[in-house]
Amino acid sequence: MKVNGAGDRSARGRWARLLHARATARSAIAGTAAGIVILAASAVLASTGTADTTEEVRRVQTITQTMNKISVQINSEDAALRGYLATGGTEYRRAELVGKLGAARADLDWLQRTNAVDRAELDAIRGSYENYNRIVLDIMAHTDDGANVSGYTDLASLTFAPLRDSVLAIGDHHQQELSAYLTEVNRRADLLQVVAVATICVVLALFALCAWVLIGYQRRAERQAAQRLHEATHDSLTGLGNRAKLHHELDAAVRRGLPFSLLLIDLDRFKEVNDTLGHHAGDELLVEVAHRLGDDRRAGDVVVRLGGDEFALVLPAAPDQAQQAGHRILDALRRPISLNDLLVDIDASIGVASYPGDGHDAEQLLQHADVAMYDAKRRHGGVAAYDPALDTGDTSRLSLQSELRQGIGRGELVVYYQPKIDVASRRPCGAEALVRWQHPTRGLLGPDAFIPPAEESGLIDLVTADVLNQALAQLGRWAALGHELPVSVNIPARSLTDEAFPGVITDALARHRVPPRLLTLEITESAVVTDMERAGEVLRRLRERGVNISIDDFGTGYSSIAHLRDMPPHELKIDRSFVMKMSEDTRDETIVRAIVDLAKNLRLRVVAEGVENEDALRALGDLGCDEAQGYHISRPLPAAELTAWLDRSGMAITAG
Template identity: 35%
Template sequence: MDDHQESLFVRIKLSALSKQEAYDKELVVNVITNSTSDFLHNNVKVLRSRVSKTAWQGISIAVIALVIATLSVTYIDQGHLSINGMIKAQSNNFALWVMDAIPFLFAFWGQYSSTVLAYEASAMVLDQTQVLRDKAENFEKQARHSVTHDLLTDLPNKELFYDRVGQVIISPRGQTEFYILLVEISNYKEISDTLGRNSSDSLIKQISVRLQSAFPAPITIARLENNSFSMLFSNSVSETKVLDLAESIHRVLHDTFFIEQVKLSAHANIGIVRFPVHGTDVDTLVQRAGIALYVAQNSNKGYAVYDSSFDAHSPKQLTLMSELHHAIEKQELQLYFQPKIRVADSTLYGVEALVRWNHPKHGLLFPDQFIPLMERTRLIQGLTCWVIQESFAQCAKWHKEGLDITLSINLSAKDLNNPELPDLISGIKGATGLNPEWIILEITESSIMTDPEAAMEIINRIHGMGFQFSIDDYGTGYSSLSYLKRLPLKELKIDRSFVSDILRDESDAVIVNATINLAHNLGLEVTAEGVEDAEILALLKAEGCDLAQGYHIGKPMPLVEFNHWAKSV
């Protein structure tokens, strides 16, 4: 049995199971409805018996009253009681004639009332049975719909999307290829953490409406998870057309969303796969679309078409993501320290704390191999907390031992969007007895531009405690002079891409010189990264650069090695 036959067999089997399940549900509904109807019919019988009982009680009272009245009349007329006297009383007394009719009136009234109530109860049974049947049918429809559709957006869910892709794969229409696009809203968690679940749900609803209105049938749109959508483009088109579709998705989501009078933007990444080139079954296609999506997160375009070369990294990346949760608990993370010197006299000025992961299988991993993975989850907050705790404690220990140096710590864009960061830093500062003047917090220009107002508020709160800030990798981001003016900065760090070629590239030399002059005019110190030899260091000294770091000065070192190095300089 080949793959297509097996897929067809499985689908037929699932279809039969679905039909059997639907039949069982219908049978249960009918049983419940019939049982309810029988119950109501029993209530009618009880009601009729009660009415009849009441009628017979009335008749009995009337008969007893009639007998008492007859005996009383007989005794009053004749002075004694006898059968003949009672017959004579009944024959001559008009009042007794009226009383004789009362039992018949009670009997007629009881029968009539019981008949009317029985009819009314029967009508109620029919009406209520129909209402219950209608409600049961509606509940059944809703249950079937909710199994295959997302409750929030009413889009097809993961199960229905997989089924539709499978149907296209085995379709006899001669379909030779189709595309799947996996769309992820990358800033969904930040919005949810900041504004709450209701606001993030409102954003997802608006996104689904935009996608449906912009890309109608035959394109199938589904919601797979909290922040991810999938699109099935079953028409046989060129890859260029699909890339244009990806660009269209970015344009559709580019316009501002309004959530409770707050302006938001949705940042999307898109992974693209094609059948049958990238896979011949649903699971493989979706898995490889996820790999393409991961690559798209680090792409300037915001989308990527799957390529087999991506697979070389994907198993390792997936493994690392699953192991990141335990890296801190197992004490696999370690701080390395790279020295910074004063260019004028080559004395030790400070160090930059750099995190490394001593992975038991893959060895020593550098930040660019796992930090991006952490930034996709909330693990980055735990890592930042760990780095700050370890760095503050070590810096305080150095100063206590007489080593008067500054310590630089890198903050990510996720950190500058975390409103709890100032309180976290304040608490650790108090616990370690640290002087804030010993610490320089390094931020990048791009991290500020993600959400400038929120980032500025957090930066100002931390600066109010006495901490200083540095712009890292200056010149590679937005380089906005307006933000340089607003930020409470102590230094600019010139990116190594400009410093390393300063002897060979005149343009790099001009940029370094201009940056140094700009920083000094703003009252800032300048640190040059990537100083790899003595000639570069000499040129930086001639240009008036304040600080330098690089392999010529010292590579990033573990704590014990750095302490030994610091004593030797």
Template identity: 40%
Template sequence: MYRRKSIALSSRRIRFQLLVICSVVAVLIATLFSYVAYRLTSDVSQEVAQRATAEQSQMILQQVQYAFSHERIQPHQLTLPDNLLQRDYQLRVSLNGDIIYQRQHGAPISLESSSLDELKQTSDNNSGWLNSGENRFVWALASEPSSGLSVLLVKQNTELALRLNSAAADIWFTVIFTSCLAIIGALAIAMLISRQHSAFSSALEYRTSHDTLTGCYNRDYLLSQINEYIAHQISRDANHIQQHQASLLLIDINRFKEVNDALGHACGDVLLKRLSKEFATLLDNDDMLARFGGDEFAIWLPVKGAEKAELLARHLINQVQQPVNIDGIYLEVSLSIGISTFPLHGTSSEALISRADIAMYSAKRNRLGLAHFDPAQDAGTVERLKLTAGLRKALFLEQMVLYYQPQVCLKTNAIVGCEVLVRWQHPELGLLFPDKFIDVVECSGLVNDFTRYIIEHALEQNARWRQMGFEFPVSVNVSPYNLNDPQLLNFIEEKLRKYQLPASALELELTENAVVSDIERTRKLFHRLSALGVQISIDDFGTGLSSLAYVKKLDVDRIKADKAFVTHLVSDKGDQAIIRAILSLCDDLNRVSVAEGIENIEIATTLAKMGCQIGQGDYFGKAMPATDFTELLEAEIRLQGQVKLST
């Protein structure tokens, strides 16, 4: 609402500014035009009047000369016709400087104060203009030196004044008409620009507030509306805020990733658009549907409590029970919905979303379809928030400590590598194992920084061991989120150069499920890593969703059988069959076989007999700090030396 008001105000401001600018420009141009036109008209009119007066004075001089030469009259007998001139004028005829005749009509000006010589000196053309008070007069002097006659004619410029007044009226009419046209044009242009601006602003507002795929509101806009609602309720009636309930539904589409992976993103996009339309049909006018990203939606119910929210959630679940037909493929869709309520579960958008998210994962984990937030679910929230807040600081202060678990050749019992495992030396919570903080890392947005931290410190330690004469790869676990890191490969190359290590000194482990989460992206990354020389291992093999076709396509060096099939290997024939199949696969595809979770010599011996190449587990050594691992390596060297001496 506030954005729309802002856009309207902006449009009105643009129209006003454009109108003012165009009006000012039009007035300035019209004023300049008026001034120039008036000056031209005045100059031309004065020149015409001056020329006409000069011609009249010359005509009168000729008549006087004719009277003297043909009629033989005396100077004192000179007369001129009464209709010789019209309007106000003053005429004076002189002979050798003496006035022999004068006539005036209206007595426009007294010439007693101005001599003929003074008037003549004012113009080279024997004509000019006189100002007397508020009146303006044109004069002309015609003379004949041979006869000594001269005629001075002075006329009041009434016609010129009328002509100029008429011209001024025409000019100002033109100015007003032009200004009106300019204003009308400015208004038209302003309206056009304003409409285009409004359309652009509306489109921009729509883009910033809506999801481009589904047309639903986006996360940022919904959060702003929730915060606005909460602030309004608190400011209006803080003492009775419990009476103004509202609810937030967080919706996740179960197994949506499988649809994307199996049928492609285009099919997934169609499904999202279909479901968003289905959701919208169940909402009231005040309800707001938003897409948070991926397959996650949210519905904000500003005037509905927990009961109405649950009723809507059940309607949503029932709405999608019918298979969705996309290009002839019928998809079974189910939802997991978490519900949080204002103000019971929080008085901020962040708190409500966090609690709805916890409830949603509870519904997903327990396959309930929907779940309300339960404070008991949030028992670990304080610790989780503390870990999240301290994660960046932990990386900066190097509180993440690397532990190393040996990997042993099952034929020779020699250490041929190690897997890097991380511990967090937390200043308040003590030494934390990965199960306490890995989820926090992956949800924090720092997963790439975390993985780079592990890779760099592992390579730094491996460089120290190589200086001591121990050459083997260090294996670092990679999160599936790291597959989206465009700089991962460049970072690895840079650190290998920094510590002067061959690419084979590093091995990256990725779980089987992570590998197939985006098989095409994984394949491209593995290909580039293999080309560089970095070794690649598939971890927890046998527990995920991969197929032999996937394994065949990927450039991997090692396949690690999951410890779930190793722990009871000696006694469980089913585990033996699975391990045998994995080892056979490794042989056929020329991959190195690794078994983890070896707890005793019986398992190690059995795996060796079955043809497994490398073993890892507490039997060979638990994960230990770098100093302890160095001592283990040195002890192995000493033992090998003793064996050689004894032989």
């Protein structure tokens, strides 16, 4: 529980860190975007402010220039008046004065139209200007009459001074207004500059943060990619390379074109250790073997675990050097290993294939090293180099065994299912799992082509485990579809002497969540005879776990009724050789009748295989046989086709 809790906390911590990193990255990106928006807004404001400032400066300058012009014009009028009076009103001065009078009206009209100046101020200036012009006209009129105009002259001076002062005051006012405006503009520009600099700093900081997070993401992704690559090419238990790593190294070595050798190592007695001391001890054994192989490794050597108790080495060595290395490895592996306070001895069989003499590519080298390894196993261990003679004549079975071993690892075994029906109701009541080998070059092979070599080499254990796992997994899928279909699986003789076998079955049932009552193990009488005591104990433990036991091919070989008493099965299966000839040979019918009667008296179910026609099926029904299977009912089908067959038939399933 503590380990699981620690693992959960670690996972939660990693998840929290990931969420925090994501939040930081998103915040940094959002902040960077906001900063860019602020910079853009500042630029727009600055541009708008510049345009407004330009327009305002132009306006004030125009007003100031106009007021200055008006000031010049009224000063010119005043100067012309003074010159006119000083000369006693000569015609020349009069003409000059007349030309100057009213010169400021156009500019005053423009100011009035554009509302550039305060209306009251402009009206006051215009009134003073018009009054001044009337006084000047009066002076000119009285001068023409020869009257005394000194009073008018004083009045003109009194009127001109306020007019001039007002014009100058307005000009000064607008000049001061412009100065104040420019001061405010400068203040705003300074503020915008500060905001822009601050925003740039923030954006740069956020950009740096974003870059830091993204770089962290990239490094994390690179580490994860490297970890995934390592996991894809390495064995999780031992840390050695795996089959994919081996193929990569072999292909690379072939491309280099230099001589090298491949050693395949198969541990002997590993299954016994694993079954007796448990899987944990088996794992410890494999780890220790990996350490010893690693300790013996030299520069350039590649050590991998292919799976199970198989290892491989790629050595940059010629054949004789490779065999010497193989013997060194054997010496290292034969040293006792301490497991659960026990000293355990193991041995190994090593096959050697060398490039280029024994093969020109990875696949050929693996196949030939496998053949050599089986030759070593046949000679009860040691080191064997590949010999082309091993692939000819009767020893071609070694090549088949090698291909089968590789085929099991590649998932080439497929399971077909031959349905069984209840003879009385003609409804399906189960199916028998039958293994086939989908060979990459020879096509679909039946069991007769590879089961005997598998039994000779010990590969039958791997075949049985594969078939069991596939069948139980399919049982689970059928159950999900509403088909609770019992399935029977053939079990080899060596499984009945394996005390760990009941536990293996129990674990497999639990792993696939299949009720034990849906599994029937088919055994032969000869399998029991090899070791009655151990086989009886294994069968008893299987029965206690709820697994059904069937005696296959009953009536052939050395059948003994005592076997039915000492280790009672659940059913007897009549061999096809009797069923197929029932209609032709009364002796076969008599044997079938006797087996059915015997089973009924012992309260066992009876299954007949090899039903090829309707007459045989009717005859079995008349004899009281419970179940039947054969090509008359259905040929063996892949799981998908059997599912369709069940759905198409519209038959309810009868679990026997």
